[in-house]
Amino acid sequence: MAAFTASPTPMVLTDPRLADNPIVWANDAFLALTGYSWEDLDGRNCRMLQGADTDPRAVRRLREAVRVGRPIEIELVNYRKDGTSFWNGMTVAPVRDATGRIVHFYSAQADMTGKYRHEVAMRDANDELERRVAEQTADLRAALEQKTALLHEVDHRVKNNLQVISSLMLLKARRTPRGEVRDALQGMAERVGALSTVHRMLYSTGDVTRFDLREFAEDFVSELVAGIDNERTAVSAEIDSIAVSAAMAAPLALMLHELATNAVRHAFPDSRAGRITITAQRSDEGLRMLIQDDGIGLAGGKPNPAGFGRSLVEMVVRQLRGVIVWSDVAPGTRVEITVPLDAVSLRTGTERAPEAEWTTR
Structure with missing residues (x-):
């Protein structure tokens, strides 16, 4: 009893053999945690520490464990004598005599308010971080869509310009006498046409950063076969x-x-x-x-x-x-x-x- 009394851990004993399972002993650490004097606690049930924000579901779990004599670890909101609340992390266990009968319930307690404040702060910080990430993701997505639209437009204009150049070369080739110059113009026009096809495909696809070689090859071979x-x-x-x-x-x-x-x-x-x-x-x-x-x-x-x-x-x-x-x-x-x-x-x-x-x- 001397060791428990001097312990820095808040401790309390109740007696289920008495009406309403009242408090029959509490150490100085428990009095300091709750702000009550021994005279305030003596003979009263621990429910006196409960209040408006105490979770009824947690209270039911605690009552059921006491009823069947089962140890339990639980955290719930309690109130000090001055009305301030705190999170009380408690371990409640039955104390039995030599015959196995429950003669007391023993509870060691701890103020968990700091832990819950930290969790709330972490949760708020995480929510804020998620909000900022969502905003930045939306901004990046919008920027990417603008970039994609710009690249599509660039490919479209390059394709048109290459088609014009190819057409001009072919027109000049037709008006040039047969020979090396005409063949050279014809060859360059076809090379420019191949590059124009690339930009047409990049313009027509959703992903302007990737190019499907098979799609180009099928298109190219079709044109090649058509001319032979x-x-x-x-x-x-x-x-x-x-x-x-x-x-x-x-x-x-x-x-x-x-x-x-x-x-x-x-x-x-x-x-x-x-x-x-x-x-x-x-x-x-x-x-x-x-x-x-x-x-x-x-x-x-x-x-x-x-x-x-x-x-x-x-x-x-x-x-x-x-x-x-x-x-x-x-x-x-x-x-x-x-x-x-x-x-x-x-x-x-x-x-x-x-x-x-x-x-x-």
């Missing part, structure tokens, strides 16, 4: 749906256009029949492209000092930090290209102009 004799030259394509960055869209489109159109034009001279296959798949190294034909091969091509198709392709592959392998496969030509899918940062600085090619391939 299908009975003499067969073109097939097997392109995986690979999303690449918008920065890679134009270089990849230009590379695919250059290799495929060169194969159509130069692999099968003198009305020779043949087949061209185009594949693009995702690999461990990134994007693997393969363009192959069963034509006359690299060695069979006629010298063309004005041609620069091969140099153009190799320059694009370098820009994409890729690797290209040209092979004579007897019959035909095989071009295998591997580029990393994260090649979004193209080289900056001045690129050396492609040198004149001595083969049309």
